[in-house]
Amino acid sequence: MTPQRKYGTWWTALFLLLLVGGVLLIVSHDFLAMRVDLPIYPGLGVTSTAMLSDYFAPLKGTAADTMAYILQGDEPGGTAFVLGGTHPNEPASSLAAIVLIESARVTRGRLVVIPRANRSAFTCSEPQEGYPQTYTIETANGSREFRYGSRGTNPVDQWPDPVIYINAAGQSLAGSEVRNLNRSYPGSPDGNLTEQLAYAIVELIRQEDVDMAIDLHEASPEYPVINAIVAHEDALNIAAEAAMFLEFEGMQIGVERSPDNLRGLSHREWGDATDTLALLVEAPNPAQGRLRGRTSVELIVEGIDPFYVRAAQRGLLYVPFFEAGHPIDERVGRHLQTIAMLLEVYNEYTDKGVVVVDVPTLSSVLEHGVGAFLLQPNTTNATN
Amino acid sequence: MSSPFAEMIPLLAMVGAFAAMTFAFKLPVSISLVGAAILGALVAGQGVPLRHLVEGTLGYLDTLLIIATAMIFMRTIQASGLLDTIAHHLITAFERRPASLLVLMMLFAMSAGMITGSSTAAVLTTGAIVAPAFMALGIPKNKTGAIIAMAGILGMIAPPVNIPVMIIGGGVDMPYIGFGLPLLILTLPLAVAIVLFLGLKSVRATSIDRSLLPLSYHRQYGWKLYLPLVMLIVLIVLERAFPRIVPSFGMPLVFMISALVAPWTGRKMNPWTVARDAVQAALPVMAILAGVGMFLQIMALTGGRGFIVSLLIGLPLGLLYLSIAVSMPLFGAVSAYGSASILGVPFVLALLGTNEIIVASALSLIAAMGDLMPPTALAGLFAAKVVEQPNYTQVLSHCLIPAGITVGVSLGYMATAGFWDRFLFWDNRLALYGILLGSIGLVCMSILMLDHWVLRHRRESVGAQL
Numbered sequence: 001m002t003p004q005r006k007y008g009t010w011w012t013a014l015f016l017l018l019l020v021g022g023v024l025l026i027v028s029h030d031f032l033a034m035r036v037d038l039p040i041y042p043g044l045g046v047t048s049t050a051m052l053s054d055y056f057a058p059l060k061g062t063a064a065d066t067m068a069y070i071l072q073g074d075e076p077g078g079t080a081f082v083l084g085g086t087h088p089n090e091p092a093s094s095l096a097a098i099v100l101i102e103s104a105r106v107t108r109g110r111l112v113v114i115p116r117a118n119r120s121a122f123t124c125s126e127p128q129e130g131y132p133q134t135y136t137i138e139t140a141n142g143s144r145e146f147r148y149g150s151r152g153t154n155p156v157d158q159w160p161d162p163v164i165y166i167n168a169a170g171q172s173l174a175g176s177e178v179r180n181l182n183r184s185y186p187g188s189p190d191g192n193l194t195e196q197l198a199y200a201i202v203e204l205i206r207q208e209d210v211d212m213a214i215d216l217h218e219a220s221p222e223y224p225v226i227n228a229i230v231a232h233e234d235a236l237n238i239a240a241e242a243a244m245f246l247e248f249e250g251m252q253i254g255v256e257r258s259p260d261n262l263r264g265l266s267h268r269e270w271g272d273a274t275d276t277l278a279l280l281v282e283a284p285n286p287a288q289g290r291l292r293g294r295t296s297v298e299l300i301v302e303g304i305d306p307f308y309v310r311a312a313q314r315g316l317l318y319v320p321f322f323e324a325g326h327p328i329d330e331r332v333g334r335h336l337q338t339i340a341m342l343l344e345v346y347n348e349y350t351d352k353g354v355v356v357v358d359v360p361t362l363s364s365v366l367e368h369g370v371g372a373f374l375l376q377p378n379t380t381n382a383t384n
Numbered sequence: 385m386s387s388p389f390a391e392m393i394p395l396l397a398m399v400g401a402f403a404a405m406t407f408a409f410k411l412p413v414s415i416s417l418v419g420a421a422i423l424g425a426l427v428a429g430q431g432v433p434l435r436h437l438v439e440g441t442l443g444y445l446d447t448l449l450i451i452a453t454a455m456i457f458m459r460t461i462q463a464s465g466l467l468d469t470i471a472h473h474l475i476t477a478f479e480r481r482p483a484s485l486l487v488l489m490m491l492f493a494m495s496a497g498m499i500t501g502s503s504t505a506a507v508l509t510t511g512a513i514v515a516p517a518f519m520a521l522g523i524p525k526n527k528t529g530a531i532i533a534m535a536g537i538l539g540m541i542a543p544p545v546n547i548p549v550m551i552i553g554g555g556v557d558m559p560y561i562g563f564g565l566p567l568l569i570l571t572l573p574l575a576v577a578i579v580l581f582l583g584l585k586s587v588r589a590t591s592i593d594r595s596l597l598p599l600s601y602h603r604q605y606g607w608k609l610y611l612p613l614v615m616l617i618v619l620i621v622l623e624r625a626f627p628r629i630v631p632s633f634g635m636p637l638v639f640m641i642s643a644l645v646a647p648w649t650g651r652k653m654n655p656w657t658v659a660r661d662a663v664q665a666a667l668p669v670m671a672i673l674a675g676v677g678m679f680l681q682i683m684a685l686t687g688g689r690g691f692i693v694s695l696l697i698g699l700p701l702g703l704l705y706l707s708i709a710v711s712m713p714l715f716g717a718v719s720a721y722g723s724a725s726i727l728g729v730p731f732v733l734a735l736l737g738t739n740e741i742i743v744a745s746a747l748s749l750i751a752a753m754g755d756l757m758p759p760t761a762l763a764g765l766f767a768a769k770v771v772e773q774p775n776y777t778q779v780l781s782h783c784l785i786p787a788g789i790t791v792g793v794s795l796g797y798m799a800t801a802g803f804w805d806r807f808l809f810w811d812n813r814l815a816l817y818g819i820l821l822g823s824i825g826l827v828c829m830s831i832l833m834l835d836h837w838v839l840r841h842r843r844e845s846v847g848a849q850l
Contacts, residue, residue, distance in 0.1 A: 127443030130685030160634030
């Protein structure tokens with residue numbers, strides 16, 4: 001028998017325990033702060049709000065229940081749906097949805113906007129990525145903070161991950177994808193929290209009779225599907241036409257058909273499970289990429305990264321990347337202009353149009369900054 | 385815009401501090417990693433970012449729990465007599481077919497990795513079961529450790545569950561479909577070759593000394609002795625077979641439930657002492673993982689990670705292969721999964737245009753070699769614990785050639801992806817399966833011939849001694 005090595009005394013153990021306890025006490029303050037929803041200030045266009053649990057009751061009281069903002073026009077028409085914040089580490093997605101809530105108005109039909117699709121994922125950061133917990137946007141009335149969260153549901157709300165995740169559509173994925181909302185569609189009423197959330201979103205699309213549904217995302221610059229619209233086959237014509245008009249307006253964007261065998265994603269399952277025209281829009285976010293340099297608030301907001309400039313020079317990226325980077329103004333502006341164009345093209349083909357006005361264009365967001373289209377922090381009608 | 389080399393300074397500080405603390409000041413690796421992470425953050429002007437340090441460690445929470453519980457499970461079935469019993473029966477059943485026994489035990493050792501996707505789980509379960517049998521066949525303990533370490537890694541990559549490939553696929557939107565055959569073609573021949581390379585010489589030279597065989601406790605305790613293992617298999621298989629019905633218990637709970645059964649199934653033991661010793665044995669590597677998590681988080685925070693990744697994937701094709709061969713196992717030292725995610729995804733993207741399934745399969749195997757890379761070397765370290773070798777580098781030294789061959793084969797697999805694309809995804813499935821079955825038949829015949837050759841050699845050795 002090998003002799004037992006003595007590592008310390010009870011006092012050593014007590015000291016280390018107290019040290020670890022002290023550290024955890026300090027950092028728990030940071031972690032718990034993430035659970036507080038930062039305010040959103042609904043603009044004049046918002047006519048009502050609903051919770052996702054109104055569409056699927058079991059979600060009530062869970063960390064996944066989130067607010068939907070409804071912008072109802074005076075004229076009857078169709079219904080469009082914009083989903084932001086599926087992945088809270090893709091900030092332009094949530095921010096573009098918040099701009100719609102705070103700035104846009106609807107004159108015909110109805111627009112439903114969810115800015116924090118996976119609310120639970122806004123309450124934690126991705127381990128080993130070194131992300132900040134918030135980023136700041138300058139508005140005319142001062143700075144405004146927004147959460148920078150994780151790609152997946154907070155493990156505190158859903159744990160443990162299985163070894164492999166077989167989603168409701170039958171796709172086998174790595175276990176950690178079990179907390180990825182955009183791998184969980186069409187969801188399941190008796191599944192895990194993320195699957196229930198996905199199910200509730202699909203229920204919203206069904207119950208609100210959504211004609212066109214747009215899921216906003218961002219991707220790393222080395223990812224092939226970027227600056228693109230991914231469309232379910234039913235929405236492919238609209239996506240192609242919108243992309244063409246956007247090119248005319250000077251905004252380059254590609255179109256991808258939703259793959260048949262990549263199951264669990266919004267652009268595939270929304271289109272298959274409901275009658276909606278399902279679309280997903282991607283913008284380039286260097287803060288998500290594996291080639292990025294220092295991870296900071298500046299990288300998220302300004303989108304400048306020397307490593308990506310060099311990678312672009314070597315032809316390793318799927319999007320141009322110059323010294324000016326891809327600031328959040330540009331990414332949000334791209335999303336907003338794409339949404340506006342998709343709706344415009346859709347309206348040409350239907351009697352059930354959705355007319356949304358006061359949606360900032362890419363050039364106006366670039367000129368004034370996204371902060372110019374956000375309401376001020378001192379506004380009193382904030383919602384969490 | 386800052387120069388890309390600005391990110392080099394904190395990285396160099398981290399690497400330098402780690403080397404100095406480990407080698408000059410002889411501090412434990414885990415402490416050195418924490419110290420290097422703190423220094424890197426300080427140099428980058430981040431202060432002492434407690435939140436980042438804790439968050440980095442949390443990335444390994446599941447892995448830490450799996451390590452601790454798998455270790456407890458392994459020690460309890462060792463104490464109950466189950467490990468000895470299975471080894472005893474394996475050897476007596478296949479006494480006259482030593483080469484076949486080696487191959488079968490290798491495949492059995494791989495099986496836990498194939499189901500769980502974890503080399504640690506494989507080494508500490510099926511690896512621990514066959515290790516006494518390998519040693520009783522005359523294979524030295526260091527070589528035995530190397531065999532079960534390689535089995536754990538190959539099992540982790542072999543289908544049906546290959547987590548690194550799933551991680552790579554997740555990064556490039558490639559579904560986990562069509563990987564079964566390419567992964568089997570990559571791993572099974574390597575498994576056969578490696579076990580014969582490491583074990584055949586020792587088996588040929590030694591006749592089995594029945595007095596040295598591990599004891600069987602089957603008569604004493606009957607079938608209940610096998611209950612912990614049966615419980616483990618049932619819980620794992622149930623979850624995999626009926627994922628929509630059976631909830632995910634998580635591997636730590638599965639190991640704990642199975643371990644809790646063990647004290648009532650065989651030899652008497654004090655479960656508390658066994659569990660405490662098991663955790664104590666696993667503690668150093670758990671501490672290293674916690675430190676690695678902090679180190680990784682600070683590397684991402686300060687830009688050191690991006691510096692390395694962008695440097696590696698920007699190389700020309702010839703050098704790209706070299707950088708894959710070197711960097712992926714090196715990065716795998718911190719985690720094979722991390723290597724697959726951080727390097728595997730960019731490498732697949734850099735090699736787009738060929739069959740991505742073949743490329744991702746090969747990359748996953750190269751990333752898995754990281755489980756042999758110090759300071760963590762999870763597979764090697766736990767294999768050393770299983771064979772009771774306190775110095776795990778003794779085990780790792782025997783893994784060098786098999787690991788080199790594995791990396792070489794993987795690179796070759798990638799370089800010939802066009803051929804494998806035409807062959808494995810051939811429309812004429814009948815001809816494909818015919819060729820594969822014929823190849824398997826040839827290998828089986830060769831192994832049976834090896835059995836005869838080994839036995840003849842043993843007889844001649846005994847004759848010569850007489």
